[in-house]
Amino acid sequence: MNLEALVNPSVLTQPVYEPGKPIEDVARELGLDPATIIKLASNENPFGPSPRAKAAAARALDQGELYPDGGCVALRARLARAYGLDAGQFVIGNGSNELLELLGHVFLRPGDEVVMGNPAFAVYKLVTLLFGAKPVEVPLVNHKHDLAALAAAVTPRTKLIFVPSPNNPTGTANTEAELLAFARSLPEHVVFAFDEAYAEYLENPPDLRPLIREGRKIVCLRTFSKIYGLASLRVGYGYASPAMAALLNRVRQPFNVNAIGQAAAIAALDDGAFVANCVRDNRAGLAQLEAGLCALGLKTVPSVANFILAKVGDGARVFAELQKRGVIVRPMKPYGMPEWLRLTVGTPAQNERLLGTLAEVLCG
Numbered sequence: 605m606n607l608e609a610l611v612n613p614s615v616l617t618q619p620v621y622e623p624g625k626p627i628e629d630v631a632r633e634l635g636l637d638p639a640t641i642i643k644l645a646s647n648e649n650p651f652g653p654s655p656r657a658k659a660a661a662a663r664a665l666d667q668g669e670l671y672p673d674g675g676c677v678a679l680r681a682r683l684a685r686a687y688g689l690d691a692g693q694f695v696i697g698n699g700s701n702e703l704l705e706l707l708g709h710v711f712l713r714p715g716d717e718v719v720m721g722n723p724a725f726a727v728y729k730l731v732t733l734l735f736g737a738k739p740v741e742v743p744l745v746n747h748k749h750d751l752a753a754l755a756a757a758v759t760p761r762t763k764l765i766f767v768p769s770p771n772n773p774t775g776t777a778n779t780e781a782e783l784l785a786f787a788r789s790l791p792e793h794v795v796f797a798f799d800e801a802y803a804e805y806l807e808n809p810p811d812l813r814p815l816i817r818e819g820r821k822i823v824c825l826r827t828f829s830k831i832y833g834l835a836s837l838r839v840g841y842g843y844a845s846p847a848m849a850a851l852l853n854r855v856r857q858p859f860n861v862n863a864i865g866q867a868a869a870i871a872a873l874d875d876g877a878f879v880a881n882c883v884r885d886n887r888a889g890l891a892q893l894e895a896g897l898c899a900l901g902l903k904t905v906p907s908v909a910n911f912i913l914a915k916v917g918d919g920a921r922v923f924a925e926l927q928k929r930g931v932i933v934r935p936m937k938p939y940g941m942p943e944w945l946r947l948t949v950g951t952p953a954q955n956e957r958l959l960g961t962l963a964e965v966l967c968g
């Protein structure tokens with residue numbers, strides 16, 4: 605009997621996630637010195653983690669022989685204090701990607717429907733398909749989630765709705781008023797997963813806690829991978845009603861989050877000044893990119909996040925030419941936008957290099 609005959613059919617048809625290329629891979633493939641390559645492809649923080657988070661991570665390594673605290677007790681307590689919620693309302697994941705998968709474990713069965721925007725974060729669709737559920741994709745309007753259209757796509761089979769704000773890859777956000785009205789409009793049988801991966805970059809992030817306190821079926825997802833600069837340590841978290849958090853905690857692995865990541869995450873939360881500086885520097889970097897792209901005559905989508913879409917024509921070609929010159933960005937063909945690139949805001953010097961290299965590639 606061949607192997608495929610044994611496999612869960614949704615595994616055989618499962619699409620593969622295309623991540624931003626690691627610097628080492630590009631260096632090897634193109635024969636470049638890794639030290640000369642810049643990566644502005646995965647919305648990582650160009651300023652790295654807070655020094656306090658790095659120190660805490662190093663200290664945690666001293667006890668590397670011990671299993672981590674499987675309950676993430678200290679991190680959940682720290683988050684509870686920050687949010688004014690109960691520690692039992694938090695679930696910590698191996699990145700918020702894991703939490704997306706846990707939602708699938710808890711809620712999805714073959715035949716269920718999951719409503720999401722298009723283009724939106726690719727993992728929503730991957731998780732949906734992995735559990736044999738059906739993605740129902742609702743086109744964005746002016747690159748922004750059309751919440752009324754998403755709500756209208758709900759059927760009796762809908763289990764989950766994913767909304768990111770700011771959205772990846774478009775960098776657009778919905779207002780708090782829009783999101784609250786949308787959440788209130790959803791029927792009882794739908795769980796609203798609100799992805800706040802880039803919320804820290806917003807001046808006033810929408811606050812859905814009043815609805816969580818009312819007992820609505822909402823899970824808010826955050827991550828230490830973006831503004832906190834800890835993508836390599838894989839820590840994300842969700843907050844929800846105690847009942848919802850308990851369900852998500854029930855389906856995770858006992859030691860899903862490593863001790864180094866837990867320690868770094870707590871220290872990162874304690875360093876508010878670092879985050880504030882990153883927000884400020886990101887705004888300046890975004891303005892630098894917007895101005896430079898505009899000067900090159902490129903259309904962009906106004907962004908409130910730490911990345912920006914730019915329309916460059918033949919996205920695959922420009923991506924490849926930039927990469928040859930040691931600048932890694934993200935082509936948007938997998939998101940159905942082949943003429944666009946997604947550019948992560950870097951340091952001022954990285955932004956300058958990106959703009960200069962782009963000028964060279966586009967104008968010869």
Ligand SMILES: *Cc1c(COP(=O)(O)O)cnc(C)c1O
Nearest residue numbers: 699700701725772801827829840
């Ligand atoms: C980067 C990102 C995430 C999560 O990343 P993790 O590293 O798994 O925490 C989640 N949602 C969106 C929209 C993202 O862009």
